[in-house]
Amino acid sequence: MIHSNDIFTIASKKEFEKIALKVFRFQFDNNLVYHKFCTLLNKNKENVKSLIEIPFLPIQFFKSHKVLSSSETIQATFTSSGTTGMITSKHLVTDISLYEKSYRNAFSQFYGNIEDYCVLALLPSYLEREGSSLIHMVDDLIESSNHPDSGFYLNNYNELISKLIELDNSGQNVILIGVTYALLDLIELHQFQLKNTIIMETGGMKGKRKEMIREELHKILCEGFGVPVINSEYGMTELLSQAYSLGNGVFECPNWMQILIRDTEDALSYVKEGKTGGINVIDLANINSCSFIATQDLGKKNPNYSFEVLGRFDNSDIRGCNLMVL
Incomplete structure (x- = not known):
């Protein structure tokens, strides 16, 4: 069992990876949508041993599926903004605390x-x-x-x-x-x-x-x-954590959140620091939904773990991840 104290007291990158892999195994076992997504990518608890091997769920799943890793009562439903007729994201929150x-x-x-x-x-x-x-x-x-x-x-x-x-x-x-x-x-x-x-x-x-x-x-x-x-x-509807920029558009994450930058042509691989790609977010506060989300934002990561947001994908679907038929 993962306790919130484990998440909010993370003090090092090594500890972050250890807890993230623990959360991955928990969500693989308890989140039906994420489990099926991982299985289609031939990823499981045995062959995922590092952060970069963890599959990231495309953010659009929050529009079409109930993304839950908990059977507890839903305490709040957060929804994204959208124009009339648009399908909005729903983040089902079982523990508002x-x-x-x-x-x-x-x-x-x-x-x-x-x-x-x-x-x-x-x-x-x-x-x-x-x-x-x-x-x-x-x-x-x-x-x-x-x-x-x-x-x-x-x-x-x-x-x-x-x-x-x-x-x-x-x-x-x-x-x-x-x-x-x-x-x-x-x-x-x-x-x-x-x-x-x-x-x-x-x-x-x-x-x-x-x-x-x-x-x-x-x-x-x-x-x-x-x-x-x-x-x-x-921040976004699908996350329970936020990164902040104290100026110049350079964002930093709290200790329980991290950013990876994926290749825009190959969603399962990553680009080097300083290169533009799709923003993947690890939000360990999302323990009861999904902590590993591939967003539709474009950005780049700096050597000190800070990052910049540079825009959004032109097309509505993220390339390289056409597994929306779950």
């Missing part, structure tokens, strides 16, 4: 004590629908901050502008977490010069604006908020 431990520990690892901050959230497209894992996380961070001014803002931009200026001028440490298009809307209404505020973008134009490359986006946001760098969060 694992998610809460994951994001609380990760926040502490990268930013310190949540009570040192006032947390402001500008996440309109997430607030306006049910089942957002991001809203669950930010709502908890707002509550945990114990600051009377922490809270969500929907379309009340003028109120947010006043509050942000007031808090920043008072010397209060602030984190403004926002969806990209809403942050751009905000700086079109007011040009800031913030000294005590971290701006964290969660990505996504949600069809509201034209997508732009990160360098261009962050330059506009830095100028608009008057800050030297923009922080970013890399």
Whole structure:
């Protein structure tokens, strides 16, 4: 049996690999979808002996299958955003405390004590629908901050502008977490010069604006908020962990999460550091669903285990993994 303490106390890469292989064996035995996927690739508990031999489940399976490694009662169902008629991902969560431990520990690892901050959230497209894992996380961070001014803002931009200026001028440490298009809307209404505020973008134009490359986006946001760098969060519905960038688009993972970069033409092999490929995520907090996920994001890994997100696959299906007929 794998305990959450085993996951959240990982202190070395060697320990990470040991726990990851243990999680692989557990999920091979207990996750019907993942077991069948591994079997079709001729992978099993006997011939998988290292991280790079572990099969990664294409993320689209969360749209078409119940990806579960537990028979416990489902406590929460997180869903991805999508336009009307789109099939959305469903992440069935049997132990919500694992998610809460994951994001609380990760926040502490990268930013310190949540009570040192006032947390402001500008996440309109997430607030306006049910089942957002991001809203669950930010709502908890707002509550945990114990600051009377922490809270969500929907379309009340003028109120947010006043509050942000007031808090920043008072010397209060602030984190403004926002969806990209809403942050751009905000700086079109007011040009800031913030000294005590971290701006964290969660990505996504949600069809509201034209997508732009990160360098261009962050330059506009830095100028608009008057800050030297923009922080970013890399997470998704199908994960229970997030990576964070403290600036310049370079992300780092908490100790129980790791990134591998696969070859875009051969999904079962990996590219060297510095080369672009598909992002595979190991999220050991996903013990009750699947911890090994092949995403549709493109990125590259740096020598110090940090990584950059460079875009998405052009086509909706990940090449080299046409095993969706399970």
